[in-house]
Amino acid sequence: MRMTNLLQLAAALLFTASGVIRLATDPGSVLGWLFVVLGILSFVLAFFVLNRKPHTPWSDDLLAPGRAVVLWQDDCPRSRALMRRFNTDGRFAFIDVDRDETAAAKVRALMDGALATPVVLTRNAQLANPTANDVMCALKDSR
Incomplete structure (x- = not known):
């Protein structure tokens, strides 16, 4: 796995974990929900957008x-x-x-x-x- 992918994965995990921990201590925390959403968006960005592999059939x-x-x-x-x-x-x-x-x-x-x-x-x-x-x-x- 490339170093960039590992850093993207680490950032997504940190955002998500921070949000979950925050929500566990204060279920109504806006900051906790924000971190969870940022973590999920980081996963989506890392795996579906940044790792796009273009392919055009030969012609x-x-x-x-x-x-x-x-x-x-x-x-x-x-x-x-x-x-x-x-x-x-x-x-x-x-x-x-x-x-x-x-x-x-x-x-x-x-x-x-x-x-x-x-x-x-x-x-x-x-x-x-x-x-x-x-x-x-x-x-x-x-x-």
């Missing part, structure tokens, strides 16, 4: 001008770094190679049989293990 149409495809795996730190950087940018499609056999085959073809990620594809470039700057340069060249 050749994804390699349109000015767009990029990131082929990624969940256990790859470099993949997660690119995801954090470009996840909200609409020019990028993220394909989880563990969920898409076509994308996994494409990675293996590009990486001499290895399922090594991240691989970023644009209309004109194929980048293995790129930095964010490499990706932005390739994206500009794909227009």
Whole structure:
């Protein structure tokens, strides 16, 4: 489990436990209810929002001008770094190679049989293990 996940889980547990303890001593405590609600919201945020794993099924149409495809795996730190950087940018499609056999085959073809990620594809470039700057340069060249 990543350190960030552990910190999120610890914060959620502390809020919830503080609220429950407060409510046990004073059932009408507004602060106790506030802590319980914050703890529950922290759990929801940590598990359903912050750990979102984007996936778009492979399609050749994804390699349109000015767009990029990131082929990624969940256990790859470099993949997660690119995801954090470009996840909200609409020019990028993220394909989880563990969920898409076509994308996994494409990675293996590009990486001499290895399922090594991240691989970023644009209309004109194929980048293995790129930095964010490499990706932005390739994206500009794909227009």
